[in-house]
Amino acid sequence: MSLLHLAILLPFIAAVFVPFLFKGFRSIHTGWFVLLVPLALFIYFIQYMPVTSSGQTVSQTFEWIPSLGINFTAYVDGLGLLFALLITGIGSLVVLYSIYYLAKEKEALHNFYVYLLMFMGAMLGVVLSDNLIVLYMFWEFTSISSFLLIGYWYDKERSRYGAQKSMLITVFGGLSMLGGIVLLYMMGGTFSIRELIGMSGELMTEPLFLFAMILILLGAFTKSAQFPFHVWLPDAMEAPTPVSAYLHSATMVKAGIYLVARMSPVFAESGVWLWLVAGFGIFTLFWGSFNAVKQTDLKGILAFSTVSQLGLIMSLLGLGAAALHFDTLDENMYMTATIAAVFHLINHATFKGSLFMMAGIVDHETGTRDIRKLGGLVNLMPITFTIAIIGSFSMAGLPPFNGFLSKEMFLTGMISVFELDLFNLNTWGILFPVLAWIASVFTFIYSIKLVFKTFLGKPQFDKLPKKPHEAPIGMLISPLVLVALVIIFGFFPNLLANSMIKPAVESILPSLTDAGQEVYVNIYFWHGFQPELFMTLGIILTGTLMYATLAKWQGIYNRIPERFTINGVYDRGIDRSESGSFKLNEFVMTGYMRSYLIYIFAFFVAILLSTLGIRDAFAVDTSNLAEIRIYEVALALVLVAGAITILFAKSRLTSIVLLGVVGYSVALFFVFFRAPDLALTQLVIETVSVALFLLCFYHLPEISRKEERMKFKFGNAVISVLVGVTVTLIAIASFSNHQAFESISQYHIDNVYDLAAGGNMVNVILVDFRGFDTLFEICVLGIAALGIYAMVNFRGARGQKR
Amino acid sequence: MKKKPNDLILQTVTTVISFIIILFSINLFFAGHYTPGGGFIGGLMTAAALVLLLLAYDIKTLNTILPFDYRLMTAAGLLIAVLTGAGALLFNEPFLTHAYDYFDLPLLGETSLHTAVLFDIGVYLVVIGITMTIIQTIGESE
Numbered sequence: 001m002s003l004l005h006l007a008i009l010l011p012f013i014a015a016v017f018v019p020f021l022f023k024g025f026r027s028i029h030t031g032w033f034v035l036l037v038p039l040a041l042f043i044y045f046i047q048y049m050p051v052t053s054s055g056q057t058v059s060q061t062f063e064w065i066p067s068l069g070i071n072f073t074a075y076v077d078g079l080g081l082l083f084a085l086l087i088t089g090i091g092s093l094v095v096l097y098s099i100y101y102l103a104k105e106k107e108a109l110h111n112f113y114v115y116l117l118m119f120m121g122a123m124l125g126v127v128l129s130d131n132l133i134v135l136y137m138f139w140e141f142t143s144i145s146s147f148l149l150i151g152y153w154y155d156k157e158r159s160r161y162g163a164q165k166s167m168l169i170t171v172f173g174g175l176s177m178l179g180g181i182v183l184l185y186m187m188g189g190t191f192s193i194r195e196l197i198g199m200s201g202e203l204m205t206e207p208l209f210l211f212a213m214i215l216i217l218l219g220a221f222t223k224s225a226q227f228p229f230h231v232w233l234p235d236a237m238e239a240p241t242p243v244s245a246y247l248h249s250a251t252m253v254k255a256g257i258y259l260v261a262r263m264s265p266v267f268a269e270s271g272v273w274l275w276l277v278a279g280f281g282i283f284t285l286f287w288g289s290f291n292a293v294k295q296t297d298l299k300g301i302l303a304f305s306t307v308s309q310l311g312l313i314m315s316l317l318g319l320g321a322a323a324l325h326f327d328t329l330d331e332n333m334y335m336t337a338t339i340a341a342v343f344h345l346i347n348h349a350t351f352k353g354s355l356f357m358m359a360g361i362v363d364h365e366t367g368t369r370d371i372r373k374l375g376g377l378v379n380l381m382p383i384t385f386t387i388a389i390i391g392s393f394s395m396a397g398l399p400p401f402n403g404f405l406s407k408e409m410f411l412t413g414m415i416s417v418f419e420l421d422l423f424n425l426n427t428w429g430i431l432f433p434v435l436a437w438i439a440s441v442f443t444f445i446y447s448i449k450l451v452f453k454t455f456l457g458k459p460q461f462d463k464l465p466k467k468p469h470e471a472p473i474g475m476l477i478s479p480l481v482l483v484a485l486v487i488i489f490g491f492f493p494n495l496l497a498n499s500m501i502k503p504a505v506e507s508i509l510p511s512l513t514d515a516g517q518e519v520y521v522n523i524y525f526w527h528g529f530q531p532e533l534f535m536t537l538g539i540i541l542t543g544t545l546m547y548a549t550l551a552k553w554q555g556i557y558n559r560i561p562e563r564f565t566i567n568g569v570y571d572r573g574i575d576r577s578e579s580g581s582f583k584l585n586e587f588v589m590t591g592y593m594r595s596y597l598i599y600i601f602a603f604f605v606a607i608l609l610s611t612l613g614i615r616d617a618f619a620v621d622t623s624n625l626a627e628i629r630i631y632e633v634a635l636a637l638v639l640v641a642g643a644i645t646i647l648f649a650k651s652r653l654t655s656i657v658l659l660g661v662v663g664y665s666v667a668l669f670f671v672f673f674r675a676p677d678l679a680l681t682q683l684v685i686e687t688v689s690v691a692l693f694l695l696c697f698y699h700l701p702e703i704s705r706k707e708e709r710m711k712f713k714f715g716n717a718v719i720s721v722l723v724g725v726t727v728t729l730i731a732i733a734s735f736s737n738h739q740a741f742e743s744i745s746q747y748h749i750d751n752v753y754d755l756a757a758g759g760n761m762v763n764v765i766l767v768d769f770r771g772f773d774t775l776f777e778i779c780v781l782g783i784a785a786l787g788i789y790a791m792v793n794f795r796g797a798r799g800q801k802r
Numbered sequence: 803m804k805k806k807p808n809d810l811i812l813q814t815v816t817t818v819i820s821f822i823i824i825l826f827s828i829n830l831f832f833a834g835h836y837t838p839g840g841g842f843i844g845g846l847m848t849a850a851a852l853v854l855l856l857l858a859y860d861i862k863t864l865n866t867i868l869p870f871d872y873r874l875m876t877a878a879g880l881l882i883a884v885l886t887g888a889g890a891l892l893f894n895e896p897f898l899t900h901a902y903d904y905f906d907l908p909l910l911g912e913t914s915l916h917t918a919v920l921f922d923i924g925v926y927l928v929v930i931g932i933t934m935t936i937i938q939t940i941g942e943s944e
Contacts, residue, residue: 001894055900062891062894064896065896065897168925366920544882677838677839680839680847684846684850685846688849689935692936756900757916758836760836760840762837762840764835768901771921773886778924781929781932782880785876786872792940795830
């Protein structure tokens, strides 16, 4: 385990200490301690910048489950480092902001920071691991921690709804992705992304290739809120604003972007990849920006805006994949799309982060985020206004901010679709620049609306729950840093070109740089009177016109009936599945032990008997039988007699004692056949369970007369006979077939002393050879005990509520 | 109103016997690597001793003698087991790789020490924890 691994795990380790810090130092805001973690990590990761910008990568492996090909390989290249710096950099600012946003007296800060740190670590794990299974594990960690963060104010119904929605959708995508990963493993025989990239050509010829691609894309699309999975993102805005700024704009939702970028070299040879990624991206861009205009909640606008901007980056990545079809870098215009994607990724994190923080400030200082109630705040909150205007002008793509530059590059990329004569893009391809232009107009409108409705216009302070005033300085630092970056990147775009953008682009398009060529990144501020400049002018003109006449055409939003929206589909789906599960549950879970046993035994008999039949595995071999000794016969008779007597027992006490007889007899059999470990276990278990029965005996009702004279039930009789027959058949068959294959016990006999220095094979198997089984078993036992504890102790509480 | 039970003999014997059982269970636990025994059986045996105490006296008396939170014990056991497994990662070994070596200890002479014992302590604690949690929960409920 190297320092790099520890860096990835540091947030998890730190999270363990947060509750103690919260309880131990009540007078200091816990956030101050937490702030050290992302700061330290940011400084640590900065050190890798010279390495990646010179085109090198760092890879550290430690073996985790080597027999399954699962190793924790930390891999730092341009793309991974870019994300790591975003996660820790924006993370530091968000933690700093949250210190002022969340009051230490009122909030459950220990929970909040544990979740946040968990999320940070998970995100670092996603972007810095080369092994797909490890990546998947961290990926699901981000889903879980984001679920916890969205539901942070869990006493609010909307929070719970949003948390559940995001969980259901992203975990659905995650599981699909796992399927895709398994398919890739079946085709390539490795979980390592770099090795898969190396064999992308061979993978393409596999029949399952397309299927794997779609499954992986499902994971990426759900996480990055692409249409039609974007519905969870607006509801996720119920989370505290620092969370929205962090998870839902700067990092987590970009995990999908990361995945697409990372897997591009594997899949991009196929044209389907280009169509799917670029197509879904451009439509999401349009749909998100179109819907953002109708929102009245500040965070609602920003949520839809995030959806649309993610679509923008996605479409650029899809288009950039076309670059892999060309071998030379000269005149490779599709590479521009990838550069634009990476550049916009950085820009989006800066301006969207600052805007979310601005929305949080407005909410914090006025008590509302509803733009219908806000207005005229400019005189009271001049600094916040400055932040808002820079952030949203950058979002709208206006000069001189960084958003303008990446927007121009985006338009260049979209226009270049025409030049692409691959895959018939020149016919349907016209949709790309058209949709891009329309979406940009809507982006312009909502960006303007966001600032003007909040800060300008008629003041209506009487509608506000609080008397507005400027935020404390601590709250303003983080957004000010971010808008400073917006301006700096706007004026000096090439500041990042060689250190961050170039290495990232090189890792997205590795085949281009294999020949020793270098990607050339140079972002112009003034690029002459190109078509994209005229498109921008058109956007500004049309946008201003449409914003001025907003009241006249706003009605079209009401034309879309609720029934046909994706939200409606989701809600109805949840409703139906809830009522369906409830009905199924009513039907299956009767509350009687005997019904459950019937299901279990029927299933057991069906599976085993049919396997015996299909495999033709039943055989009787009477040679080589051991002789039967007289005390074994006696013991068997006792056992059978005990079992049969239970059926006719008239009181519970008798049945408990008889059950004990059966159990101890079995234990004696273990003694006879030299299995002392089993015998010991069985004896103690028997003792403890009889004691347990006696404990609850007092509370159990008497066996009623009805049960005593219970009718002979044909179905039950059939099942019980069948169970007996199955077990007998299997015992005979396994004895008769035992020469058919080699027993695994020889391996253990040979190795038990050499490998584990143990004399007791059973125990060595338990702790050494199959320690994982034991670990999971004790987990199951623990869960069972907790379940019993919860059922018995909270039964009363629930009953009272009803 | 229940009659006061007459279980003097049981109580007297139990006080002595339960100690013997617990000592035996500890012996079983440590002997596990070479002869029958180990964390699972040792834990069960200890739990059995506690159950015996519980039958001879009652839950309240047992709680005053051994004031353990058995749910906490289960959690501690699980944590120990997982941490033992994770410890191997620090030495660049796969999860749950155990190590052993021979040491000359005072009094005991040459003894082999295994990290597997640590893992087994986790199992031991979990087994006692869950058995007692279940019995206590069911026994205490009305």
